[in-house]
Amino acid sequence: MEIKIAFIGCGGIANAHMVALSQLSDVKFVGMCDIDENRAKTASDKYGGKVYTDWKKMLSEIEIDACYICLPPFAHEGQEELCIEKNIPFLIEKPIHLNKNKAKKIVEKIKEKNLITAVGYQDRYQDIIAYIKPFFSEGNLGFFTGWWVNGMPGVYWWRKKELSGGQAVEQTTHIFDMSRYLIGEPIEVFSVKRIGLMKEIEGYNIEDASAVSVYFENGVFGVIFSGCFLNTNGKVGLDFYFKDKVIEYTERQKVKIDYGSKIEEIYETGNLILKEDTAFIEAVKTKNQSLIKSSYEDAYKTLIFTLCANEAMEKNKIVKIKY
Ligand SMILES: NC(=O)c1ccc[n+]([C@@H]2O[C@H](COP(=O)([O-])OP(=O)(O)OC[C@H]3O[C@@H](n4cnc5c(N)ncnc54)[C@H](O)[C@@H]3O)[C@@H](O)[C@H]2O)c1
Numbered sequence: 001m002e003i004k005i006a007f008i009g010c011g012g013i014a015n016a017h018m019v020a021l022s023q024l025s026d027v028k029f030v031g032m033c034d035i036d037e038n039r040a041k042t043a044s045d046k047y048g049g050k051v052y053t054d055w056k057k058m059l060s061e062i063e064i065d066a067c068y069i070c071l072p073p074f075a076h077e078g079q080e081e082l083c084i085e086k087n088i089p090f091l092i093e094k095p096i097h098l099n100k101n102k103a104k105k106i107v108e109k110i111k112e113k114n115l116i117t118a119v120g121y122q123d124r125y126q127d128i129i130a131y132i133k134p135f136f137s138e139g140n141l142g143f144f145t146g147w148w149v150n151g152m153p154g155v156y157w158w159r160k161k162e163l164s165g166g167q168a169v170e171q172t173t174h175i176f177d178m179s180r181y182l183i184g185e186p187i188e189v190f191s192v193k194r195i196g197l198m199k200e201i202e203g204y205n206i207e208d209a210s211a212v213s214v215y216f217e218n219g220v221f222g223v224i225f226s227g228c229f230l231n232t233n234g235k236v237g238l239d240f241y242f243k244d245k246v247i248e249y250t251e252r253q254k255v256k257i258d259y260g261s262k263i264e265e266i267y268e269t270g271n272l273i274l275k276e277d278t279a280f281i282e283a284v285k286t287k288n289q290s291l292i293k294s295s296y297e298d299a300y301k302t303l304i305f306t307l308c309a310n311e312a313m314e315k316n317k318i319v320k321i322k323y
Helices: 010-022 037-047 054-059 077-086 100-113 127-137 174-182 274-284 298-317
Strands: 003-008 026-032 050-052 065-068 088-091 117-119 142-151 187-194 208-216 223-225 237-241 246-250 253-257 261-265
Touching: 003 010, 003 100, 003 274, 010 026, 010 037, 010 208, 010 274, 026 037, 026 054, 026 298, 037 050, 037 261, 050 054, 054 077, 065 077, 065 127, 065 274, 077 088, 077 100, 088 274, 100 298, 117 274, 117 298, 127 174, 127 237, 127 246, 127 261, 142 174, 174 223, 174 237, 174 298
Parallel strands: 003 026, 003 065, 026 050, 065 088, 088 117, 142 223
Antiparallel strands: 142 237, 187 208, 208 223, 237 246, 246 253, 253 261
């Protein structure tokens, strides 16, 4: 069974998905849409598909079995809603939106239609995460720290809070999401931030650094650090302090488990985007949402978690997380 794929947004991450999807024998690229026509054309020349600059036109003109929505955070302006209206399953990149009310309405519409959805939290597909996940049901995790601390990404929209949502919402979201995936649901957050470390970069208005403290409903607490001011090697991952072991997870690379009497190190080897895309295509073919590790409905909760962290940062107060 051939799955006809269209892309809305043909930038950086879209191209990573195109590379992965082109390795699957049952996928055909039918539409490439970007407001930058050159990007859509370059993708079409390489992988196939009709070139569009208007996503409404593309979704109305051609037959599509599944859509990839790979837009910057500020550019969600009805693409998901039209896919739902037309019963087109979609994989959407994180963060799923910047507007929580609109995202909530999208969740409701997806439920009404029972539509297959996936969100680009590919870290959930790691073998090293599957290996450590059972430890989290033993009930002896005390607390954790999370980190996304490195330099500033090159895309222009990233450094504008109104366009990207800031680092916690846009980037450290992978760490917030992983904490939910492994630990459970957060109930409240408090955050602090600092600005002014990057005097050499013009026109940015996001925080340079933040620390978000979070309490989960099962009593676990932690602090998640974000920083985009480093000119040197950074740290991306999570450290978990259990009663009988300490786990250091380095994102997309390895876990180190220190039991006191021995140390175990396991390395990630798989292509995560390929795993994520394979699961999505299989789910579309078999109409089986359970193959997907991050649905829109689940990712909505990670969005709320990070938006609450932003609110705490702005208002300097504890924010209760309500979905
Ligand atoms: N899962 C991951 O690890 C991962 C990695 C990188 C980026 N992302 C996410 O993917 C999203 C896109 O990031 P990127 O790095 O590809 O950005 P990018 O700027 O490289 O690409 C975005 C593309 O969308 C196009 N675009 C903007 N508005 C549009 C519209 N209305 N219709 C059609 N095209 C439009 C732009 O012209 C651009 O080509 C972001 O939300 C980002 O957080 C996820």
